[in-house]
Amino acid sequence: MSVRLPLVPRWLRVSAVITVAAVILYYSVVPAPGSGSFRTGPLGLVPFSDWLHLLAYAGLAVTLAYAFHDSLRPDWQVLLAVFLLTVGYGVSIELLQAGLPDRTFAIADMIVNAVGAVIAVGMWRGLTRYVRFYQARAVSDLEVPVQ
Template identity: 45%
Template sequence: MTVRLPLLPRWLRWSAVALVGGFIFYTSVVVAPPATPIDDVKLTLIPLDKWRHLVAYAALAGTLVYATTDWSLERRWTALTVVAVAVLYGIGIEVGQSFRPDRYLSLGDAYANAVGALLVTPWYLLRRYVTFVDVRSGLR
């Protein structure tokens, strides 16, 4: 059994990657996110700011997964490329923050970024059950 999913045009998929990457850059390097009262509350073992990193990099890796879905590389190489790009982007953001007087490089944030990027790896096990259908073919 396969599930049919729409495949948007390549330019739109890569625009989504750029949008998510740009949002991460803007909120991480250009401006510091405002402190909120909930930032100081410890609801779990993982602080809220680490959850934000995890979700942001899962979103980045997720858009990369969708953008690269038509690549002809082997599944493992595509997965490795997607995760590596997201992790390296996270490391680059952390290094970029070190040059800002109000920000700092955090290994904890870099680990949270990497864990978020790794959350997309189960997709590559499920991918064989998915068929992508070009949305333009449905418009004709």
């Protein structure tokens, strides 16, 4: 059994990266209503804000990995670039927050962002061993994922 997933046109993949990055920027700059009302995330083990950081930067890393999946570079170079871009974006956001009155600069948040990126890159590497991507330029190109 092989799983085949579509690789949509690059402009659409890059648009997804820009959208994810913009959402992260927005919620990093504008305090959300009710922020601070949740103290812990699932299972009560980790602060809720850390879960949000982890998921946001894992999502950014996955969209970046998908966007550059068809690169001519070796996988390790692409995944290293994905990791570095994701962590660099997280550091930039933290530096931006340092100058905002309602936000705080935290090295711990940068570490959680990096952990999210590492998890996503590792999962992407595992996924690509079992999934084959095919070019899908139009809706008619979409196939049944499992054959």
